Amino acid sequence: MTRPRTLIIAEAGVNHSGSLDTALALVDAAADAGADIVKFQTFNAKSTAGRAARKADYQHRTTDAAESQLAMLQRLELPQSAHHPLIARAKLRGIEFLSTPFDPLSLAFLLSLDLPRIKIGSGDLTNAPLLHTLAKAGATLILSTGMATLGEVEEALGVLAHGYGGSKDAPGIAAFRAAWRDPAARRHLAEKVSLLHCTTDYPCPPEDVNLAAMQAMRTAFALPVGYSDHTDGFEISLAAVALGATIIEKHLTLDRNAEGPDHAASIEPDDFARMVSAIRNIEAAIGDGIKTPKNSEIRNMPIARKSLVAARPLQAGDVLGPDDIASKRPGSGRPPIEYWSLIGTTVTRPYDPEDQI
Known part of the structure; x- marks a missing residue:
């Protein structure tokens, strides 16, 4: 059986540094490189992080160490008004626009845009109210699973199964577990949810990647799986495709040396184009599994x-x-x-x- 075409996501994220012009240039770069989707991050800084939230070590290394996480997010925030020209540019360039919400208001805004799908980041895998709201809205979802155990992924899928299935039981741990056991609710998951394996470190050392966990999730949950790549370069993404990833997400930047939290774990447009070409070659090489002379x-x-x-x-x-x-x-x-x-x-x-x- 021929495998599905790998969905390649260019994660622009916050690599625009709050500039709409840079964000538009990232849309163009993603389209030129052959990505299927360009993804941003939609958040209200004050709703996402409290004043006491500290930055991760990699954020200390790549931004002003004296700056709080809240201040950093405020500087990187993409206003809702910027989404409309970005969506228009993506449509013009023939590439799908996608974003990750980090708070309920941002999720509501993205749902109002009627996007083909929503991406939820690893930090919100345990944010059951956000997941439940998304599932009740019936949105197609890509869910990142960085930092999670297999049990935590199952809990998140139970929340989603309850929301997608329209259960009459009030939301709660028992109801979520019951929804996970319900074959009808599980069918909703199969129609709506894809899982991304990733390791939440920027950049991620290869020895911490654990691509075998991606395969373990596919076996455990019978859902499409992919890989969100935070490593240097892109060879690990190629390995993930060879191992069955149907989605690849990779950070895209216009300049890896730019100031900002994610540039160092990103690749520039020329390398992104090479990655896309290599993935398409790997897809062609995998074939249908029938051993017969070509x-x-x-x-x-x-x-x-x-x-x-x-x-x-x-x-x-x-x-x-x-x-x-x-x-x-x-x-x-x-x-x-x-x-x-x-x-x-x-x-x-x-x-x-x-x-x-």
Whole structure:
């Protein structure tokens, strides 16, 4: 069976640094590189982070260490008014617009835009009210699972199953677990939800990637799986596709040396285009799993394979013994598997050495 085409997401994220012009340029860069989707982040800084929230170590390294997380987010916030020109540019360039909400108001805003799908980041996998609201709205979802255990992913899917299934039971832990056990509710998940494996570190060292966990989620939950890549370069994304990822998300930046929390874990447009090309080649190479000669091979079969030939001069009436027969190219004659069938038979005409028998 032919695998689905990999959905490639260019994660512009906050690499626009609050500039609409830069965000528009990222849409263009994603389209030029061959991405299917360009993704941003939609948040109200004050609704997302409290004054006491500290920055991650990688954010300290890549931004002003004295700046609070709230101040950083306020500087990187993309206003709701900027979404409309971005969506228009994406439509013009033939690429899908996607965003991740980080608070209820931002989710409501994105739902009002009637986007094809919503992406929820790893930090909100345990944010049950946000997940439940999204599921009740019937939105198609890509859910990142960084920092999570398999059990936490299952809990999140129970919340979603309850919301998608329209359960009459009031939301709560028991109701979510019951929804997870309900085959009808699980069918809603299969129609609406894809999971992304990722490791929440920027950039992520290869030894912390654990791509096998992506495969474990596919087995455990019978849902489409993909990989959100925070490593340097893009070779891990290629490995993920070879292992069955149907979605790849990779940060895109116009300049890896720019100031900001995510540029260092991003790739620039030329590398993004190379990644897209490599993924398409891998998809083509995986094929349908049926082991049979391809057309490009068939013409080489007579050249590469061998036929049974006379190993020495033979006369009519000779009885063939093991030393009378050899296997040599070309493969246009009797195949070598018939070697034992010829032993002990009598030849009916003369053969010169290397004549096909």
